Amino acid sequence: MYGEAVALGAGTVLNALATGVGSAFALDAETTAWVELDDSGVVEGAIAGAPDGDTRLIRRCVERVVDRFGDGHGGHVRTESDVPMAAGLKSSSAAANATVLATLSALDVPVGDGADAVLDREAACRIGVAAARDAGVTVTGAFDDASASMLGGVTVTDNTADDLLAREPVDWDALVWTPAERALSADADVARCERVAPMADLVADLALDGRYAEAMTVNGLAFSAALGFPTDPAVEAMPHAEGVSLSGTGPSVVAVGDRDELERVRDHWTQREGDTWLTTTRTDGARVIE
Ligand SMILES: Nc1ncnc2c1ncn2[C@@H]1O[C@H](COP(=O)(O)OP(=O)(O)OP(=O)(O)O)[C@@H](O)[C@H]1O
């Protein structure tokens, strides 16, 4: 009983830590999960390149799918990822979505919009969100990040109800800067984020109006200030990018817009320590590998 699936990392339009409403867009950065089920009743996990990595999230994803669709199975889950962990690029959502889809595939449960499908990808995504809450790796459940990773494009969600408010395809080039430091979402200063709630409401209005790039720039200024990250990378990008923001709870910064203009931003950002790379948005989302 074997399954394999891929899900995407994402960047932030609106951080949900202030009000519960959030927005994110899928990036071309993939996490793959391999799941082998057996009759052991115990789930073990491994993360490629991180022998001491915290596997609670991916093990809990397998357990939740097995509880609902399996028969007391245990087994083994392994992930491998292009998405750096705890860097603001939704590594947890990508790992959860890939693991949920791979486990469903191992159990031969069809996912999607087809006539034989038992659940659609949005419902599969909610299983991963529940597992993230169980594992304590999220503040709000991060349905914004998880839905972007699973469905592709940009999504706007109300994480207090796991409600999908909007979803649109977006076709942008994106520039990502990831410094070496790491910031776990679960450790973020939520009280500081709540202080910028009026700005978060404004960002939500802009996003629901389809003005995603401007929304993310306002988000970046507000949440960089709240969480204590520098705004210099955003100020360097603003003359060239359509939008730029601190992503998630940091420390990565993502700019979107025209590739030639983003190459000019790259000239600034590569002078900083850390990794800077050009990528694109993705509209296809997560998939099972048959
Ligand atoms: N590739 C992976 N395989 C297994 N578990 C992972 C993987 N990536 C992340 N995780 C889990 O998610 C946790 C990090 O979650 P966190 O929300 O802090 O990071 P993030 O999703 O990258 O950040 P943000 O929500 O700010 O974008 C890790 O401690 C680990 O438990």
Ligand SMILES: O=C(O)C1=C[C@@H](O)[C@@H](O)[C@H](O)C1
């Ligand atoms: O843990 C959470 O609830 C979240 C973490 C960050 O990625 C945020 O960007 C997201 O909106 C919510």
